[in-house]
Amino acid sequence: MTKRYSYKIKSYVNASHAIRWATGSGQKHTHTWEIVCELHTTDKMVAFYDIEKILHQALDQLSGKFLNDLPEFATVNPTVENVTEFLFGKLDRVLRENGAKLLRIEVSDSPTRSYCIDVTDL
Template sequence: MFRAKVLGSFSAAHSLREYRGDCERLHGHNYRVEVSVESDVQNATGLVMDFRDLKGLLKSVLDGLDHHYLNDLDAFATVNPSAENIARYIFDTLRSEVNPPVVLREVTVWENDTCCVTYSRRGGKS
C-alpha cells in the first residue's frame, strides 16, 4: 500500500460557542493542513496520485476558508469551527473529489506547532 501526503495552509479567525476559556473569544490561527491518500495501485507514471492534483484539490477547499471568520460560514453555522470540525469538513469536501483506486485516508489540521487533530473514516472507508 502506498500513501501520499500533501500540506496546505490557511489563516482564519473563529470563536468557540459554549466554551469556557480563552477560545470562546474571537481569535485566529495560521492553520496547517495535511491530507493523506492511499492506494495499492500506481497509475501509468508510477504515482498514487499526482501531488500537483492533490495540492490543487486541497487549495480549492482551503481558499474557501482562508481569511474568513469561520463562524460566519455555512459549514459552521450549527457546529463549532473547532479543529475537529474543520478537519471533518475538509475531509467530507475532498472525499468526492478523490477517485478509486485512490482513497482519501485522513486529514490533519494543526492550529499551531504543538496541537493538531486528525479525522478519518472508521474502518478505513472513504
C-alpha cells in the same frame, strides 16, 4: 506482505474563529491552520501539482474567512475537531472524484496540537 502506497501533502490556511460556549462566544482569533492529508491513488505516481490544485481549491473556501460566518459552521461550533470533520468530508469527496482516496487528515490550529481522522478501509 501487501504494500499500500500513499502521498502526504501539507497545506496551510489562515482563518479565524470564535468558540461558542454556553455563556456566549469567546474572542475572535486567527490561526494558521495546518492541514496534512495522506491519500491513496490507484497509480504509483501522480502529478503533485494536480492533487495540490484540487486540495487548494477545496481549502480556498476557508482562506481568510471568519469560520463562524460560513454556513457550515452556523450551528456547528468551529472547533479544531469540527473543522477537521468538515474538511475530511469535503476533501474526501473531491479526491474521490479525481481518482484518489483520503486515508488520513490531520488538522492543527497550533504547532503543538492536532486532531486526526483515519480511514481503516479503502
